[in-house]
Amino acid sequence: MNRLPAMLFVFVLLAGASAPAMAIEEPQFEIIHVTDAYEIRRYAPYIVAEVDVAGDMGSAGNRAFRILADYIFGNNAPGEKMQMTAPVVSNAPSVERDSYTYAFVMESRYSLDTLPAPVDPRIRIVRKPAQIVAARSYSGRWTQENFLQHEVSLVSALTIDGHPMRSEPFLARYDSPFTPWFLRRNEVLVELDWQPE
Numbered sequence: 001m002n003r004l005p006a007m008l009f010v011f012v013l014l015a016g017a018s019a020p021a022m023a024i025e026e027p028q029f030e031i032i033h034v035t036d037a038y039e040i041r042r043y044a045p046y047i048v049a050e051v052d053v054a055g056d057m058g059s060a061g062n063r064a065f066r067i068l069a070d071y072i073f074g075n076n077a078p079g080e081k082m083q084m085t086a087p088v089v090s091n092a093p094s095v096e097r098d099s100y101t102y103a104f105v106m107e108s109r110y111s112l113d114t115l116p117a118p119v120d121p122r123i124r125i126v127r128k129p130a131q132i133v134a135a136r137s138y139s140g141r142w143t144q145e146n147f148l149q150h151e152v153s154l155v156s157a158l159t160i161d162g163h164p165m166r167s168e169p170f171l172a173r174y175d176s177p178f179t180p181w182f183l184r185r186n187e188v189l190v191e192l193d194w195q196p197e
Contacts, residue, residue, distance in 0.1 A: 064102035076116035087172035
């Protein structure tokens with residue numbers, strides 16, 4: 001007798017997690033090359049708020065998210081509330097790391113001059129220049145094993161195709177922790193020393 005309400009709850013949860021209304025702003029880019037293993041994008045400049053946090057992947061991510069969310073939700077000099085954007089970007093997951101850098105992308109309506117100043121001194125505001133980036137998308141849980149599988153595939157394909165990398169791979173997460181793991185959009189990203197073909 002209680003199965004219908006439970007099924008309705010699951011349906012609403014899944015529909016809400018994947019609804020177009022949940023779409024939020026992302027950095028602007030154009031796709032300039034596509035293969036079965038990755039796509040290459042030309043990103044326009046954008047601004048991030050970033051913080052370094054000690055700990056493993058899970059604990060560092062939780063603390064970094066709270067610090068950065070606090071900033072965009074009003075803990076800044078004018079007390080201005082900003083919109084959440086995507087993705088949340090971090091270093092590649094690794095058991096060797098004892099700290100991670102996490103970044104929130106800022107809304108495009110802001111410049112370095114108009115962006116609210118963080119109150120928390122741990123937060124840095126950084127302007128990312130235009131760059132060429134290789135991206136491999138995947139779904140699933142935010143685990144080191146899941147990331148590593150797709151990182152290896154991306155790096156191997158780029159090496160075979162002769163596209164040298166300018167940075168270490170990093171992780172981009174586009175969905176909230178409440179999104180079911182099988183609906184999550186994740187990406188391995190790496191900046192390239194791109195030479196047009």
